[in-house]
Structures are given as structure tokens and as C-alpha cells.
Amino acid sequence: MKSKKVFGIVVAIIIGLICAGGYYYVALPPINIHAPGFWSFVIVALLLILAVYGLMNIKKPDIRISDAQNFDARDIKIKFKSKKAEAITKLIVYATVIVVIIFIGGSILSSPLVNASKYQQLITVSTGDFASDIKPVSYDKIPVLDKDSASIIGSRVMGTMVDMVSQYEVDDNYVQIDYNDKPFRVTPLKYGNLIKWFTNNGKGITAYIKIDMTTQNAESVKLTEGIKYSTSDHFNRNIYRHLRFAYPTYIFDTLNFEIDDSGTPYWVCPVKKYNIGLFGGVTIGQVVLCNAITGELTSYEVKDVPTWVDKVYSGDLLVELYNYYGTLKHGYFNSVLGQKDCLKTTEGYNYIDIDGAIWLYTGITSVGEDQANVGFVLMNQRTMETRYYEIAGADEQSAMASAEGQVQQLGYKATFPLLLNIAGEPTYFMALKDASGLVKQYAMLNIEQYQTVATAETVSGCEKTYIALLADNGITIPKVLEDKTASGTITKIAQMVVGGNSHYYIMIDSSQDIYDVSVVDYIDIIKYNVGDKISFKFNEGTNVKTVIGITK
Structure with a gap:
């Protein structure tokens, strides 16, 4: 017994x-x-x-059948x-x-209810200087695509991959990175389903998609050896299971797909650090890098992460940390009731490439129903460094509505703005998309005087119109509009489609600059080839010069 x-x-x-x-x-x-x-x-x-x-x-x-009539489950x-x-x-x-x-x-x-002051101190915010911190950016570094537009382009690229489209799909990762000093979005492919995984897992996923956010050019990058560890893999090759068995105590945040300087695909796996009690005060303490092809794992402290890694802190986590900082200055109950001196981020954020790192941009507004910003913040996605800029003006939603009003007859929708330095003025920059989600035009809008809006089909044309508007409204002196001339022998000439229009980008032997010629405006440019002599007028401004006249 x-x-x-x-x-x-x-x-x-x-x-x-x-x-x-x-x-x-x-x-x-x-x-x-x-x-x-x-x-x-x-x-x-x-x-x-x-x-x-x-x-x-x-x-x-022990229930007798004779007692069935008097049966009560409670007994x-x-x-x-x-x-x-x-x-x-x-x-x-x-x-x-x-x-x-x-x-x-x-x-x-562990909650802010008990630990308001600790939550408020999770990040350190410094005050930045707009003019010195945010330099005028050249056209080839302005990201004109958001994630939704990148996803549409990525799906179209997938449709051209006839040898893979029946077996794979495009993952929805699309992380923005700095690659060779330019903003890109990258995403891996994924297996179509479990059956397709069984038939293809031996060779792995043999490509990923890379999209240039400035030119909208996308390419499928073929790999000599396929990706063997991914979110769509199964059993022990699933990236989450691979990480868990290697690091059973690590608490991972959202995984990001990135590529290093040589184009090798990696999974960037941030590890949460809890700073307050059992479950509170989340930041990032470590980062595990997983080679997506070999599965090799390396753990780093955040300060030691390789510089090619761009996304350690997610956008949502950074926004949450700033909101703790902005709303909990006078305790938890003030953040809910009196709300004295409470600031919060606006709805939405975007990313900008500054000095080889990706920074999150979002506006800062008071806790209330007003439609104005008191400033904005830039937050480094690798280091959590946070800079606050006290510049009052329209909030992003108002700016988007103002830009859409300029093209209301076309029905275009604005993307969440980027903050740029145009002619020394804090400026919202937006792409304007049609109903299918493709970028058709661009808009620039002065933050402090958001009725000053310029739109055009090219970034350079938009900037030119915008600076003229600034001058007309007495906001700034248009020094960048001073016309200059150049002449020489063409050493390089390349055609590119920007915003649906053809442009020729030219270099000449007498200069290291790149000159942008719109075919729509100057059709004769198609007659020129490498070795021909050319003379033209251009606007002095960013690294890419806008040609405003070809002379003979």
C-alpha cells in the first residue's frame, strides 16, 4: 500500500x-x-x-443510486x-x-504610484542648442520613406523575386539603420508556412531586403549562405528559443534585424534591466548579437555595443521613459490630478540619422488638450542620450493637417514629420503619399509659423520654394539661394527617378560636388554624356547642388 x-x-x-x-x-x-x-x-x-x-x-x-433523487452537489x-x-x-x-x-x-x-521620483530619474535630459546640434542635412541623407511606404516597396520587390516568391514572404521588421552613412530600412524574408520551412530550412532564407530611404531604391540582397536563425524558423532554430536556451535568465525586449558594415545579417537582441522593485523601471542593460546565418551569440554591455548597431532602445521604450521624466516631477498624484509642470511627448515619432546614429524625434507638449508644442526631444536609440530643445510651435498633427491642406485636391496624406535645419530655421519635413501609400510630393513647414508651407515633387524643389517663402515672410535671409555657376567636363552622370520624375546627377572635373538636374525642367540634359563639356547655374546650399539653368 x-x-x-x-x-x-x-x-x-x-x-x-x-x-x-x-x-x-x-x-x-x-x-x-x-x-x-x-x-x-x-x-x-x-x-x-x-x-x-x-x-x-x-x-x-460514495453516492448510492437510491439517493439520486435527493442528490445535491453541495453535500x-x-x-x-x-x-x-x-x-x-x-x-x-x-x-x-x-x-x-x-x-x-x-x-x-514596483509601480510609479510608489516610486514616482525613481521613475522620473530613469533618464537624464540635457538642453541642446538647435543651430549647433542639428546641422543642415544634404538631400542624400533625408529619409523620405516611413515604415508603411517601405513595406509597400518591399512587397513589390518580393514580387519580382520569381525564384523565391512562392516559398517566402517579407517579414514586417523594417528597422531603420545607418548604413554607409545613409539611412536605410532592412528586413529579412520569412518562410511562407511550416510546410515551406520543412522544404527550405536546409538552405535557410537566402536573401533580405534593403531600402534606401532617400532615393526609395530597394534591392534584394542575395546571400551565399542562408539565414538559419529567424522568427519564422521552428524548433531549436527559432531565434527566440535559440536565445532562451543560451541565456535562460535574460529578459529580452523586441528583437531587431540589422546588418553590419559588410552587410552580414544579425539579430540585435536588447536585454531588459529592471531598476525599481521586481517589475519596474525598465531600461536596457545588455545586448546580445546573434549572427543570423551561423547562430553565433555574443553578449555586450550597452556601452560596449559595436557602433554599427543602431537600435538598442525601441521607440516606445524611449517615449515611455521621457513621459516618466516629464510627468512625475511633482509626484504621481500631481501627474494625475493637478498636473502642474507636466510635459509629455506628442502622439507619434520619427527617426533621423545624425552623425552615423539613429535618433528618435518627437515633440513635447503640456498635458492638456492644446495643439502646440513647447519644444522637442532627440533620443539616441543606441545610448539613450536625450536632448531637449525649447522651441515653441505647432504640434505634428497640426503640421500634418496644414501640409495636407496644401494638396487637398490630390487627397495626399502626410507622414509624421522629421525635424530639419533649413536655412537656420527649425522646419518640419514630411512626405506626402497617395492612396496607395507611395510618396508623390514633399512638404516643408516652419515650426513657429506653420502657415508657411512649401510643397514640391522633389526635395530640392521643396527646399527652394520653402526658403523663398521664408524670405517673403521676413523670417530669414535666403543666403542659400545665391546663384553660382560652374563649368567643366562631365566625369560621371547617373539617372535616377525621384518622386516619379527623372533626374540626372552629374559630376564635373572642376568640382567634387554633385549637381542635380531635373529632366522635366531641362530636357536637353539627356543629350550629354561623360566627356562632354557643360556649363550651368546652380543654387549654393547642401552637398547636392540644384541646377537652375544650363548654359551653352
Whole structure:
């Protein structure tokens, strides 16, 4: 009889462990007291053990058929096969209750309600100088695509890959990176379904998509050896499972697909750091880099992450950290009730490439219903460095509505603005998209006087019109509009489509500059080739000079 009891206990434990192991393999909770998923795992495991052990040790109720008419379920009392079984069952119940209490209590004690000052100090905000920090940017570095437009272009590129389109799909990652000192978005492909994974996993995913955010050119980058670790892989090659088994205690944030300077694909895997209590004050403490082809893993402290890595902190996390900083200056209850001196980020954000790093841009407004910004912040996605600029003006939604009003007859929609330095003025820059999501025009709008709006089909044309508007409104002196001349022998000439129009980009032997010639405005440019002599007028401004006249 005793051996039967021992056998029952062993079987219950084994079944419970098998169920818990299956749950762990699928859910992949970190073995870390700071992870809510870990506590959920413990609670589920205890409940499974309780269910299995209890069912094996509860006596069957003794109900006679003759008593069926008078049967009442409330009269059934749970009886165990032994006192020991009853004690063990109660112990499991108590343990489950204690774990639940710790989880709930830890959540409350880790919240801003109790730790407002600690949350407010999670980031350090410095005051920046707009003119010195944000230099005028050349056309070849202004990102004109947002993620949605990049996704449309990526899908079209996928459609041209006839050898792969039936087996793979485009992942929706599209992380913005700095690659060779220019903004790009990159995303891997993914297996179409489980069957297609079985038929293709031997060679892996043999390409990823790279999109130039300034020219809208996209390409499929073919790999000599395929990606073997991805979000669409299964079993131990699934990137999440690969990471979990290597780092069972790490609490990973959103994974990002990036490429290094040589184009090798990696998964950038930020590791959360909890700074307040059990579950509060999340920042990033470490970063694991996973070579997507070989699966090789390397863990870095944030300060030691290679410089080609761009996205350590997600946009949502950075915005959350600033909102703690801006709203909790006078405690939690002030942030909810009086809201004195409370500032928050506006709805939405965008990214800009500054000095080889990707910075998040978003406006700052007071907590209320006004439609004006008191300033804006730039937040480095690799280091969390945060700079605040006190420049009052229209908020982004008002700016987008103003830009859309300029082209209301066309029905274009504006992307969330970027902040640029145009002629020394803080300027919103937006792409204007048609109903299919493709970029058709561009808009520039003065932050402080948002009725000053310029639109054009090219970035250079938009800037030219915008600077003229600034001058007409007495906002700035249009020094960048001073016309200059150049002449020489053409050493390079390349055609490119920008905003649906053909442009020729020319270099001559007497200058290192690049000259932009619009075919629409100067059709004769198609007659020129390398080696021909040419003379023209151009606007002095950014690195790419806008040609405003060809002379003979």
C-alpha cells in the first residue's frame, strides 16, 4: 500500500514536470524573478501539479443510486486517500496563493504610484542648442520613406523575386539603420508556412531586403549562405528559443534585424534591466548579437555595443521613459490630478540619422488638450542620450493637417514629420503619399509659423520654394539661394527617378560636388554624356547642388 502511494506521488510529479516542460518549451519564460512571465510559469506549474496530484489522491464520492433523487452537489465533501496526501495538497495550494500574493504585491510596489521620483530619474535630459546640434542635412541623407511606404516597396520587390516568391514572404521588421552613412530600412524574408520551412530550412532564407530611404531604391540582397536563425524558423532554430536556451535568465525586449558594415545579417537582441522593485523601471542593460546565418551569440554591455548597431532602445521604450521624466516631477498624484509642470511627448515619432546614429524625434507638449508644442526631444536609440530643445510651435498633427491642406485636391496624406535645419530655421519635413501609400510630393513647414508651407515633387524643389517663402515672410535671409555657376567636363552622370520624375546627377572635373538636374525642367540634359563639356547655374546650399539653368 505504501509503495502505491509513493508511486502515485512520483507519477504526479513526473506528469507535472512534463506539462511544465512543454509549457516552458512553447512559452519560453525567462528564469528570472524580475520577469512577469516567470511568475506566470510558476503559477501554471503549481496548478498543474495540484490538479494531477489532487485527482490521483481524492477519494471517489460514495453516492448510492437510491439517493439520486435527493442528490445535491453541495453535500459532497472532498476526502483524500490519506492525511499525508491532504497535507501535501494543502501545501501546494498555500504555495500557489503565496506566489500570487508576491506577484500582485511586487507589481504594486514596483509601480510609479510608489516610486514616482525613481521613475522620473530613469533618464537624464540635457538642453541642446538647435543651430549647433542639428546641422543642415544634404538631400542624400533625408529619409523620405516611413515604415508603411517601405513595406509597400518591399512587397513589390518580393514580387519580382520569381525564384523565391512562392516559398517566402517579407517579414514586417523594417528597422531603420545607418548604413554607409545613409539611412536605410532592412528586413529579412520569412518562410511562407511550416510546410515551406520543412522544404527550405536546409538552405535557410537566402536573401533580405534593403531600402534606401532617400532615393526609395530597394534591392534584394542575395546571400551565399542562408539565414538559419529567424522568427519564422521552428524548433531549436527559432531565434527566440535559440536565445532562451543560451541565456535562460535574460529578459529580452523586441528583437531587431540589422546588418553590419559588410552587410552580414544579425539579430540585435536588447536585454531588459529592471531598476525599481521586481517589475519596474525598465531600461536596457545588455545586448546580445546573434549572427543570423551561423547562430553565433555574443553578449555586450550597452556601452560596449559595436557602433554599427543602431537600435538598442525601441521607440516606445524611449517615449515611455521621457513621459516618466516629464510627468512625475511633482509626484504621481500631481501627474494625475493637478498636473502642474507636466510635459509629455506628442502622439507619434520619427527617426533621423545624425552623425552615423539613429535618433528618435518627437515633440513635447503640456498635458492638456492644446495643439502646440513647447519644444522637442532627440533620443539616441543606441545610448539613450536625450536632448531637449525649447522651441515653441505647432504640434505634428497640426503640421500634418496644414501640409495636407496644401494638396487637398490630390487627397495626399502626410507622414509624421522629421525635424530639419533649413536655412537656420527649425522646419518640419514630411512626405506626402497617395492612396496607395507611395510618396508623390514633399512638404516643408516652419515650426513657429506653420502657415508657411512649401510643397514640391522633389526635395530640392521643396527646399527652394520653402526658403523663398521664408524670405517673403521676413523670417530669414535666403543666403542659400545665391546663384553660382560652374563649368567643366562631365566625369560621371547617373539617372535616377525621384518622386516619379527623372533626374540626372552629374559630376564635373572642376568640382567634387554633385549637381542635380531635373529632366522635366531641362530636357536637353539627356543629350550629354561623360566627356562632354557643360556649363550651368546652380543654387549654393547642401552637398547636392540644384541646377537652375544650363548654359551653352
